[in-house]
Each structure stands twice: as C-alpha cells, then as structure tokens.
Amino acid sequence: MNLRRWPPAVVDVVVAAAVAAVVCVAIHIAYEPGAYPPDLGAYFLGTAIGAALLARRTHPLGVLAATTVLLFVYYTVEYPGIEPALPLAAALYTACAAGRLKWSAGVAAFFVGADLVVHGVRLGDPPLPLLTNIVQDSSLLIAVMLLGDTVRNRRIRLAEAQARLEESEAQREREAAQRVTEERLRIAREVHDIIGHSISAITVQAGLAQDVLKDRPEAAEAALRVVRQAARDAMSELKATVGLLRAQGEDEWSPAPTLAAVDDLAELARQAGVAVSVTVDGEARPLPGVVDASAYRIVQESLTNVVRHSGAQRAAVGIRYLPRELVIEVNDDGRGPSASPSGPPGFGLTGMGERVAAFGGQLETGGGADGGFRVCARLPVEEQAEEAE
Known part of the structure; x- marks a missing residue:
C-alpha cells in the first residue's frame, strides 16, 4: 500500500484513526493498582489525541501542544x-518533520522524566524493570524524532535539488537565447558588410557611368564593368555566407574572406574615385x-564609409603585425566625424565595435591627426592563436 498516491486529506484521516484506535486499545488493556477505571472520558481523550492529527500539516506545533495537554489531562485524572x-x-514525528526538533525534544524529555518520577518514586517500581521501560520509551521517542528530522532534511535537499535543476534549465534557456541573439548579430554584420561595401561601389560607379555615358562612353563602359564585377562579388560572398549558415559540418563551410584580399578592397575604392594606399608593417603571418x-x-567597412560618407580624396590603410596583436588603421582626408551621412544612421561602426569586442580588443574611431576620420582596431592575436590550437 503506497500512501504517497493517496490524497493528503485521506492520509491524515487514516493516521488520525489509527492513532486514536491504538491509544484507545492501550487504555482498555492498561492496568494500574488504585487507578481510576477507564470510562467514556478516558476514551474521549484517546480519540481526541488521534483527532488532533487532522491538523498536522497546517499546525504541526499546535498538534504537539494539543497532544501534550490531552495526555497531561489523562494522567492528571489518574486513569x-x-x-x-x-x-x-505521531505528534513528535510531525513536529520534527516541520523543523520543531527542540520543542519535540523538550516534550519528550518532560514525559519521560514524569514517567520516571511516577513509577520510580510514587509507585516504587523495581529499578531494573523501571530502567528497561524508560530506555524503551526513550529509544522509541528518539527514533521517531530522528525519523521526522531526517524526512525534513531530505525534503530540503530535494527542494534545493529541484531549485538547482530549474535554475540550470533557466540558465540553459538564457544561454540559448543569448547564442541566438549573437548569431543574429553576426549574420547581420556579415550581410551589412557584404551588401554595404558592394552597393557603395555599385552606386558610385553607376553614377559615374550615367554622368559620362554621352561624352565618354568608354569610361561609362569601364564603370559598368566595375558595377557588374561588384555585383558578382556580392553574390558570391552572399552565397558563401548562406552556405556557411546552412552547413552541417566543418567541411561544408565556404572560405571566409581574409586580409590577403585587402588589395581588392582598395581597388574597388580607387575605382570609386578615392586614392587608397595600403601599407603592411611587420612580418605577415597566418592568423x-x-x-x-x-x-x-x-x-x-572602413573603406565603405570613406566612399559613402566622407567625401575623401585619399585614404590610407595600415596593417601592423605586432607580437601579440594585429593593428588595423584606416585614415582619410574627408570631412571627419562632424559629417552627417545622408539617410538614417547605419550599423557599420557598431558592427566593427562588436567584432573587436568579441576578441577582447580595442576600437578607436574619431577625427584624425590631420583632419578626416580615423579608425584603429587592435585585435589580440597570440591568445586567439593559442585558443585555435
């Protein structure tokens, strides 16, 4: 019979009835010379001791107090x-399970002491049988209290374990949501970088072709070739990015662009009318x-901003390989940070900041020493290389 599957109210009724029956049977068979014979009042007290347990879940200490009073009345009447x-x-177990161990120990000690005084002093029972009864009663009461306290501690541990599991699940959900957000930001940065740069080149070259179409058709034809190539490059990079997102394994990933193609970026900016120089300091090494x-x-992104917003005639791209970091610096001679780009603000600088922050690096943007705009990004390299290994 598994009491755990029963409703709590039913369990309480069964426990109360069982205790009442046991106490009434004990009253019926009890014998003590000179005692007042059991009557309806004695059985009422025994039944009341069991009935008090109906409130054990909501008032465990109250049940212990009621049981103590009822039992004290029973002994006072000299039944x-x-x-x-x-x-x-049952009352001691309930109180200990509710965390009232000290109160329970006090009540148990009081009745054991009273039993010792009554039987040892008043009735003059022999020492050995008296000691045996006292030890038996004390052992039973201690065992019941320890059982109740053990059950309480177990419930606490189970509750703590459940709380940890819930917190762990919540943490996993937060981490999953954070990863989704980070992935969306990464995708947004990739698409922004691809589309922004290519569309800038296409816009500038298309405008050039329109301006010189009648007077210099050969220049318009060259500009349209640049437009066509920029569109192809954009489509190629978009396909690579989408392929990377769809890939199920590392072997399916398309190669990402690297600094080896920085001259191609500079050439596109030159074709847009900006004189771009590229310098590399230090010994280039695999990153x-x-x-x-x-x-x-x-x-x-820096060259895209130069072409679209700065109105610059010249720009300088510097790449420095230092022992512990890679420094990327782009300077132009345009209007500087006070220039307000037409249209709504973009996410280029924000995306750059997120990229640099992801590696624990530093990004500096603002006016250059000789005017214009300056972007300087410092990316830790040695630490990242160690992690990659």
Missing part, C-alpha cells in the same frame, strides 16, 4: 497509565580564421 510513546509518536575574417571586414 490507568499508558506508555507516553504511543500517543506522542586564426575568425581574426583574419574580422580584420578583412573592418577594412571593408
């Missing part, structure tokens, strides 16, 4: 003595893929 462990056991691709995107 035949019964062992206190029988009526007290972790994510660092290399991010450095490429930073140069790409």
